[in-house]
Amino acid sequence: MDWLYSLICALSFSTFTVVKGESTRAELAEQQALLDRASRADPAALGALYDQYSPRIYTYVYHRVGHAEVAEDLTGQVFMRMLEAVRSGRTWRTSFSGWLYRIAHNLVIDYYRRRGRASFVDLDDVDPVRSEADPLGAIEAKLDSERLQSALSRLTDEQAEVITLRFLEGLSIAEVATIMNKNEGAIKALQYRAVMALRRVMQP
């Protein structure tokens, strides 16, 4: 009976894998169709992409700038640039998400160039909605964000970038490599050095 049990398990796993693979392929095809429509300036497709990626872009920008309003403003600029790129025909080549993160990365760099590297989180700048619901949690979140921003600010730009994309945004090595225009081996080495540096700056 054991062999029968093993056979059933194997068949079940195979079936699951095939179904999941088909599902993944279908999702990829659907995503590709969406991107094709968006590249042809289809408003519905562009809206769908906005809904899909704006939270992720906002989170990334927030981790880099540590300010909600600034993050919101920069997120809006990212998607406006996307529209401009679609209008001029200079859209993404391979990875749409990597291309979008690249726009956000450039905007963050421009933001820091405009106002300087020093950025401090104002504890009084608390999200009013959240402050009404959980003022203590909001303050803790701000403090955590302040610590994180302080630690990241003591790293190099590339180290802060790779930690943000890899561990805060959860992107894969391949995606980070695409965004940062490096190969995967270089990203792994950079990530290793970045975490070592982060550990040193976060030591009490």
Place this chain on the structure above:
Amino acid sequence: MNAAQRPLGKESDRLLAQIFDECAERVLAGETLESCLARYPQHSADLEPLLQSVVRVRGLATVPPRAPEVAARSQAQFMAAARQMAASPGARQRSRLASFWDSWLASFDVLRPIPTGLVAAVVGVFLAGLLVTGVVSASANALPGDPLYSVKLATEQARLWFTHGAARDLLNNQIQEERTSEAIAVERSRRVVDQIPLDGTLTAFDPRQWAVAGLVVRIDSGRTAIVGSPYLGALVRGTMRAPGDGSLVATYLSVEPRPTPIPTPPQIPSRPQSLMGPQRGGGVSRTPSPTGRHGGQHFLGIPTVYATRTRRALSNATAPSSTLGASTVPAVQTSAAGATTQAAPMVSRTVAPGALLTAVAKPTRQVVGTVAPGSTSAGTPEPESTPVPSAVPSRTTLPSATAVRYPSITPAAGTVAPSRTATALPVPTGTAVATSTPVPSPSPTTRPTSPPIGSGPVAPQGSPTGSSGSTVPASQAATATSQPAGATPTASPVVTPVSLVPDTGPASPLGIGETAGSSAEGANSPGYISTLVSLP
């Protein structure tokens, strides 16, 4: 540079980076830190603090939720902009084009693993090759004066560079034919071209035009520079121009000297010592001949064209310095280095004592100079020059024979090495006649350097004695006993047993390129530039 910034040069660091990435991936996926470290117990000490930092960062990554109204406003703005863009027909067209472009680029996905720099380099090399090929192809029909003509010439040289053996000769012939075709095309099209290369064999010539490589090239008597003496079959190189009247005018012609056989010194009869005495008008002299070997007339009846040497060359020829009087070695070498002109190789000759100077050319040379009375031009140690009360201010030499090269003349066996003492004699008819008397002297060689014509007395430069510098030097007297055409030689016609071994080649039919004293003195360098002068 801290440890975090140092390059991962060691293999262990690379391995740790790889293992750390794998463990971090597992931790981000939800696996516990302990289980990850258990997979790599040998690296757990290094990995644990790093993975803890990752977990800590993840804990700090709290993002406040976006305000709904702000997010909605941002979305509304975006959608309005998207609809506005979609309403623009130009945007749709550009988007279609962009879509096509993207799909076309996607077909090259197979190239993606190749480094971008390598792809760019390959594409760059390909485009450069395409450009070069196009330019070379376009220059194939270029004519002299065209912008791409230099490319055509460079391409031919490149082809020659890579061709060897018989194929190279064939290619050379093809190139020469191409030059001829180009010149004919330029001639027929009546284009004005300043410089056209000329290279070929001289097949016919007369004073007004030469036939080279099948082209009839006009000789401009006032502007055409000719180096060398023409002869049938000579290889001629140079340049010509197309004035636009359907003709070709030579601007520079260089005639390759005919191959000269190794001269054999003639058997010089021993002469009595009495002839070498310091007698006036005796010693070394030459019998001047008013005409050359061909008498100033081409053997085909074409009037001879004489080449009058340029001022510099002439002056070099008329006032060579010599140490003939100080010679104790069997040979006295004179050099025409002073007559160096453009593209003129130095030609030196060795005048053997006892060489006969009268057998070669009959130059008609004009020498402007003054010989001071009483001055001598004698060799050392004992100059035996005869003081000359008055010198002839000018001397004219009209050569009518081929420029002769004397590569080397060796003294005849048994010849006593003499030195010669020159004596400048006043000649009423404007002829300076010098004689030299062989006197044993230890001067090995001399190199004549001459002042320009008309610059005053003809000074024997380089003379060991340097006595007065106002007499015709002995070497000149020995080598350039010449008279103007029709002049009566007043010097003693005693022929001393000093001979030069002349060129045995045929004389120039026209005498083109002939220079004054070209045969009998040390200025018979083939490398002078001549200006053609037609004799009446």
